[in-house]
Amino acid sequence: MSKKLFFINDTPSEVRTLLKVISWERLLKECLKRGFPEPTNSNKFCVIVFKGRLELCYFYFKHPTCIMNLDPLELPHKGWRVYIG
Numbered sequence: 816m817s818k819k820l821f822f823i824n825d826t827p828s829e830v831r832t833l834l835k836v837i838s839w840e841r842l843l844k845e846c847l848k849r850g851f852p853e854p855t856n857s858n859k860f861c862v863i864v865f866k867g868r869l870e871l872c873y874f875y876f877k878h879p880t881c882i883m884n885l886d887p888l889e890l891p892h893k894g895w896r897v898y899i900g
């Protein structure tokens with residue numbers, strides 16, 4: 816059975832900094848484009864890196880949902896952890 820390797824950053828201070836970088840307007844535009852409701856809790860955001868995809872995700876339910884893809888320059892510098900699943 817093969818394992819999947821994820822890098823996850825859900826540190827609140829790093830995510831808040833990222834949200835300032837990408838702007839709330841850009842975030843809302845991506846949510847509308849994908850048909851997601853507006854995020855209301857900043858503690859439910861996380862950044863996931865998996866197989867070269869850089870994604871800003873939000874926990875609408877139990878699992879993170881990708882809201883938008885990120886550029887490598889937008890990624891947080893601290894707070895990363897590895898998840899093997």
